[in-house]
């Protein structure tokens with residue numbers, strides 16, 4: 585554990601009332617693995633093995649094994665991973681993909697990038713994840729796939745969602761960009777769908793030192809198609825069998841991720857411990873709704889999200905005490921200006937829309953200390969509406 589620097593304003597009447605607590609602290613994590621990371625980066629640079637190098641190949645194998653799937657294909661971002669997964673199954677113009685609006689907008693952008701149409705269903709009021717009971721009503725003759733998001737690090741209700749997908753002969757593509765290592769009935773997310781996408785954006789549970797992403801799949805021909813699509817449509821050098829993209833994962837990122845992957849379970853455990861401390865400290869404040877965990881699943885707490893009736897006031901109050909909190913997400917995707925053309929009216933996704941004004945994400949990272957968590961919770965409890 586690395587203690588955070590703690591800035592007490594000694595000369596002021598609010599002694600010990602200010603403690604700078606970042607929302608995420610990537611420097612603390614780097615400090616714990618810096619020698620290994622520096623060595624790995626140096627190795628890639630010394631070998632000038634920059635694009636789709638040895639480390640990419642090895643990381644793909646290691647990440648596939650970690651997820652319990654046959655294949656993994658490294659790409660340049662989580663957004664690319666989602667888009668290429670859809671393209672590998674020939675989803676495009678005229679097709680519909682059912683997803684959620686309570687997510688990071690990239691989920692829907694990946695669908696739009698293929699020229700397919702995102703169709704939104706509301707989320708479950710307890711778990712924040714796709715409500716499987718609403719899927720049937722959203723299916724049309726144009727529906728090709730269901731894309732649930734394992735939001736905040738908690739697996740979606742994947743059994744029920746997969747059942748609907750099977751019954752209607754639809755593809756299941758998991759957006760696992762926030763849920764590296766989370767499991768459902770003992771199986772890791774990413775292993776349930778026809779494909780799944782992960783993001784290695786620096787702040788994710790497994791983060792690179794820049795952008796990165798991965799598609800995992802069990803189907804060998806799909807994996808082969810993904811390797812071609814991400815590499816300019818080439819099956820071999822200068823033989824372009826598809827109109828492709830440059831969406832490769834680079835070796836420096838893969839080398840960093842290879843150092844980090846063996847630590848992921850320990851880091852996820854630390855996040856769960858932090859979440860438990862938050863739950864304990866906050867349970868006597870009846871204004872606060874702490875996260876619920878669904879049955880048979882492990883949550884990896886990419887984000888620790890509570891609901892509060894005066895979310896905006898609380899956010900400002902925490903900031904005044906040196907605490908960085910976040911909003912995930914303040915505007916649902918269907919109400920974003922860029923999606924006006926979809927004509928999904930306000931009021932059509934009531935649970936999603938109510939979350940947008942009530943949720944607030946508290947600092948969360950593996951190195952967070954008990955003292956810091958207590959400080960955040962004390963501030964929340966002392967905040968009067």
Ligand SMILES: *Cc1c(COP(=O)(O)O)cnc(C)c1O
Pocket residue numbers: 661662663664687688690691733759761762782783784785795796797
């Ligand atoms: C981060 C994220 C993405 C996009 O990943 P990038 O690597 O930033 O492109 C997609 N979906 C969800 C749910 C995410 O959290």
